[in-house]
Amino acid sequence: MQATAIRMKTMARMIILLAAAVGMACAACAEEAPPSAASDTIVAAIPPDFPPTYFQDRQSGKPHGFAVDVMNEIARRAGLKVVYVFGQQWDDVERLVLSGKADVAPNLIVDDARSQLFTFTQPVETVPIYLTVRSHESRFYGIVPGIKIGVIKESVGEHYLKSIPAITVITYSNLHSLIFELLSGQIDAALTATPNLMKLANEAGVGDKIKTVGEPVIDGKRAIAVRKGNLVLAARLNKVIAGFVGSPEYQALYRKWWGTPEPYWNARRVAGAIAATLMLAILSMGGWRYYSIKRLNARLTESMAGLEKAQRRLQEQAALLEEEIAERHLAEVNLAVKQEQLEEVNHSLEDRIATTLKEIREKDQMLIQQGRFAAMGEMISNISHQWRQPLNNVGLIIQNLQEMSENGELDPAVLDHEVRVAMDVIQFMSNTIDDFRYFFRPDKEKDEFIVNKVMAKTINFMLPALRNYGIAITLDEEPDVCILGYPNEYSQMLINIINNAKDALLERKVPDPRIRIRIFHDNELGVVTIADNAGGIGADVLPKVFDPYFTTKEPGKGTGIGLYMSKVIVEKNMGGRLVARNVPDGAEFRIEMPSCGPLWVAPPDGALQPVS
Ligand SMILES: Nc1ncnc2c1ncn2[C@@H]1O[C@H](COP(=O)(O)OP(=O)(O)O)[C@@H](O)[C@H]1O
C-alpha cells in the first residue's frame, strides 16, 4: 500500500517536473549555460542555502561547500568536469535532475522515496539526524504525540515524519529559518541533518541554546543522486568514490568544512570573561563588604542600644540597692536603739525583779518572824503550863520553910534539903527556858538531822499542854529517819501543825481527842504524818489552808500564818513537800523531805534494816 502510494506520488512529481521542464525555467537555469551534452562535463543541481554542504556565495554567486568540493574532486578523479545549477528547494533540486537539466544531485541523503527517483552512488558521507530541541526543553524527549516539528521542505526529515500520526510538521526553506523558529518557540523541535544545523547554530553563536535528544532518528548516508537510468555515470563515479572517501584529501576537505569551529573560549573571550568575573568578584566582594559592614553596624547599634539599656537597668538596680541599703542601715540603727531600750528595760526589769524578790523574801522573813511570834506566844503558854507545877513546888517549899522557921523546926539539914529541892526545881525551870531559847534561835546552816529526835523534843515541849486538854498523842516511828534541813524551823513547822490539830479538837469538842504521828521512810524520802480525829477540813477550806492570812478562827485566836509559814519552811527553805488531806475521822498533814541517812528497805521478816 505504502509502496504504491509512493510510486503514485513519484509519478505525479514527474508529471509536474515534465510540465516545468517544458513550460518554465528557474532563475538559476537562466543564469547558467544549459548543460552540455559533452560526456566529460556533468551538471550538478544543489540548493543555494544549506551550508556547509552547499551554498551560493553572495558576492560571486558561485557554489561552495563540502559537497561541491567532494563532487569536484570525484569528478576530477573520474575525468569529468562539473557545472552547477541551483534549485531553490530540495524539490527544485530533485526536479532539475529528474527533468534532465542536471545529471546529478551531490550528497543527497538516501531514503526510500529518493531511491525510487534516483540511482545513488556509494555513500560519500554519513550524517545523523537527531531530534533537536531548545537546550532547556524538558517536555520532549523524542517524537511524541502533540509535538510540533520543523523540517526542511522535501527533506529526508519531512519524508520520515509523514507516516507519524498526531504530530504537526512545519516545513522551512533553509536552516536559518529552522533554527530561529525553534529558538523563538514557533516549533518544539527540528528534524534535519544535525551536523549542518549545529554548525550553523554554532556559527550564529546560539549553539548552546539547542540540544539533541536521544538516539539519531535517521542514520543518514549521503550519496550522489544520479539521474535514474544513467548507470554509466553512476558506475564511473562509483569507481573513484571508494578510493576517495576516507583518503587524506577527503579528510582535508572534511576538516575544511566540518572542522571544529574556532572554540568559543578563545584567548580574548577567556581574558574578557576572567576580567568580567574578577570585576564581578570585586563588585560582589565590595557589595558583600558593604552589606556585612552595614549589617555589623546595625548589630553594633543594636548591641549598643542593648548595652545602654542594660546599663540603665543596672543603674536603676544600683539605685534601688542603695535605697535598700539605706533602709537596712536605718532599720539596723532602729534595731540598735530598740535593743538598747530593751537592754535598759531588761536591766530595769532585772532590778525590779531583784527588788521584788527581795521584797518577797523580806515579806517571807517577816511572815516567818510573825509565825515565830505566834509560835512564841503559844510557847509561852506552854511554858506557863510547864512552869505551873514547879512554881507551885517552889512556892510550897518556901511556905514550908517559913512555917518551919516560925515553929522553930528549921534545922540546917532540913533547910539544906529544902533548898536543894527548890534549886532542882529552879534548875528544871531554867532548863526549860534554855530549851525554848534554843527553839527560837534561827538556824544558820542546813544540817543533816534525825527527825525522830526533833519530833521527841517537840512533843516533849507540847506534852504538858496537850495533857492539860486531855489530848492523847501517839508516835509510830522508824528509827533514825535522817533528813537535810534546818531542825529548828522544822520543829517550828511541827508545832504549828500539832497546835492546829489541838485547836480543831478543842473547838469541835471531840470526845476522845487523839493526835497520831508517824515517822517513816518512803523510798528516798523521810516522811512525817500528823493526823487527828477532829473531823477533817471542809472541802471549801482545804484548797486555801496554805494561803497566807487564811483562817477560819475567831479574831484574836487565828492569824492564818501558821500553815503558810510551814509550807515556806518545808518547800522553799528545805526543798521538801507539805500537803494536807482528809482521812476518815480527821485531817492529815504529810511532810516529805529528801532522806539523807542510810537507805532503808523492808526485808521479808518485816524488820527494817539500813542499807550500807
Ligand atoms: N487539823 C485541822 N483540822 C481542821 N482544820 C484545820 C486544821 N489545821 C488547820 N486547819 C484550818 O486551817 C486554817 C489555817 O491554819 P493556820 O494557817 O495555822 O492559821 P490559824 O491557825 O491562825 O487559823 C485554820 O484556820 C483552820 O481552819
Ligand SMILES: [Mg+2]
Ligand atoms: Mg495555826
